[in-house]
Amino acid sequence: MNDLAGRDLLSSLDFTPEEVRGLLAFAHDIKHGRVRPALAGKVATLLFFNPSVRTRVSCESALARFGGTGITLAAGKDTWNFECREGVVMDGGTQEHVRELAPVLSRMGHFVGIRKSELITVGLDPAASGASYAELAKDEFLQRFTEFAEVPVINLESNRWHPLQGLADAMTIQEKLAEPRGKKYVLTWTWHPKALPVATPHSQLMAAADLGMRVTLLHPDGFGLEPEVVRRARARAEAQGGSLEESDDIAAAMKGAHVVCAKEWGALALYGRPEEERRQKEALRQTWIVDADKLRQTDDAFFLHCLPVRRNVVVADAVLNSQRSVVVQQAENRLWTAAAVFGALAAR
Ligand code: CP
Numbered sequence: 001m002n003d004l005a006g007r008d009l010l011s012s013l014d015f016t017p018e019e020v021r022g023l024l025a026f027a028h029d030i031k032h033g034r035v036r037p038a039l040a041g042k043v044a045t046l047l048f049f050n051p052s053v054r055t056r057v058s059c060e061s062a063l064a065r066f067g068g069t070g071i072t073l074a075a076g077k078d079t080w081n082f083e084c085r086e087g088v089v090m091d092g093g094t095q096e097h098v099r100e101l102a103p104v105l106s107r108m109g110h111f112v113g114i115r116k117s118e119l120i121t122v123g124l125d126p127a128a129s130g131a132s133y134a135e136l137a138k139d140e141f142l143q144r145f146t147e148f149a150e151v152p153v154i155n156l157e158s159n160r161w162h163p164l165q166g167l168a169d170a171m172t173i174q175e176k177l178a179e180p181r182g183k184k185y186v187l188t189w190t191w192h193p194k195a196l197p198v199a200t201p202h203s204q205l206m207a208a209a210d211l212g213m214r215v216t217l218l219h220p221d222g223f224g225l226e227p228e229v230v231r232r233a234r235a236r237a238e239a240q241g242g243s244l245e246e247s248d249d250i251a252a253a254m255k256g257a258h259v260v261c262a263k264e265w266g267a268l269a270l271y272g273r274p275e276e277e278r279r280q281k282e283a284l285r286q287t288w289i290v291d292a293d294k295l296r297q298t299d300d301a302f303f304l305h306c307l308p309v310r311r312n313v314v315v316a317d318a319v320l321n322s323q324r325s326v327v328v329q330q331a332e333n334r335l336w337t338a339a340a341v342f343g344a345l346a347a348r
Contacts, residue, residue: 004344008146008153010139011161012206013232017240020170020210027171027333027340037343040067043109044342046156049075049116049141054307055156055164058334059113062342071109075116084144098141102148111342112149115156116141119197119266133159133198133271137226152345157199160226165306166203167337170211172330173259176302181212181241183258184299188250189219190314191281191288195266195274200306202229204261205244209233212240218253219246220284222267250287254297261304262290264314291316295324302326 004019015023029035039062046059060070073079082101083094090097105112118136136159146153155161173180185208187201202225208215215237217230224230224246234244247253254260270277289312295301303325309315319325 006152006347007345008149009163009341009345010142010146010153010155010158012163012166012203014163017210017236020167020207023167023340023344024171024174024337026344027167027336028174030339030343031333031336037066037339038346038348039063039339039342042068042111042342042346044068044070044111044113044154045105045109046070046072046113047075047079047115048072048156049114050157052115052156054331054334055115058164058338059156059342061335062339066339066343068342082141084141098145099148102145103150106150109151110346111152111154112145113154113156114142114145114158117157117159117197117199119159119195119271131272133226133268136160136271151347154341154345157197159197160199160202160229162199162203162306164334164338164341165200166207167341168330168333169204169261169304169306170207171333171337172304172326173208173211173213175329175333176326177258180208180259183213184216184256185211185213185259185261186216186218186253186257186298186301187261187263188253188290189223189288190262190264190290191285192264192310192314193278195270195277196264198225198265198268201225201263201265204263204304204306205229205233206236208259208261209237209242209244210240212237212242213259214242215244216253216257217244217246218248218250220248220281220288222269222280223265224268225265226268250294251297254294254301257298257301259304260290260295260298260301262309262315263306289314289316290319292318292322295319295322300324304330307331
């Protein structure tokens, strides 16, 4: 495997496709007991500004299984409120600046993981209300924290990326298809009552691209992903012998698909304005759900979703309960890919 020791993992573009492949091979080896990541005595501080099941448990479990420790903090509940802007007179709601926080946590542990996605908490988080995608996509807290950190920082989901999810998806695709290169992968938008972040689909798109798949990004008009991310994914897919096309034609996309990955995400133009988005997408509800009929049109595709999933809203029971669904295997692979990431980034 390439030497990733000491590196940060902030986005699904941080590692080359070759580095990703090495990391995935490491994850498969860990899963099958062929190697153990050197995590004995290693400590990760895991800072969560948003709820989580899989990300938190997979990281804590990965560390615990191999002799390390994860210390999870619910930001703002277990902690002070943090500031990351420069020159702020901190006489309001924030008590600690990343200029102190990042080096302090760096000296107490070997990694810091951060989950901070304003859109997840839109409605609760005043910072997210009315904020544009362009503003939120800067992932300001994560970037500022990393600037002052002295240990590897791992993005546990931000506004723009969820790299650990992308790795788990890629590992699952490799397990199911053996050689994914040239196989057809469909990432389909689905209706959802809320406006959810684009971080996960961005990383899922990049994962399929890095595997050299024939990627179809399927979404209704107005619900595309960030154009720059799509451009980078297309370039990476083509460099690996694959391709990427965008479509709003569900039947054409499903035809011949080997993998269908469903994800709900918000319209970039309506970020921070969930009520407006809800009105605009209401008519899409009946059409943009993954059901058994759609899966029947594929080439026996298996079905992915990052979870949590709203049954019979995003995906029909008949799909989730079928043999084609590998969502639990996909979630399990969060554990093995997290172990690989901590193991690879650990300083020797
Ligand atoms: N898929 C995922 O990141 O799950 P959690 O939000 O539960 O961590």
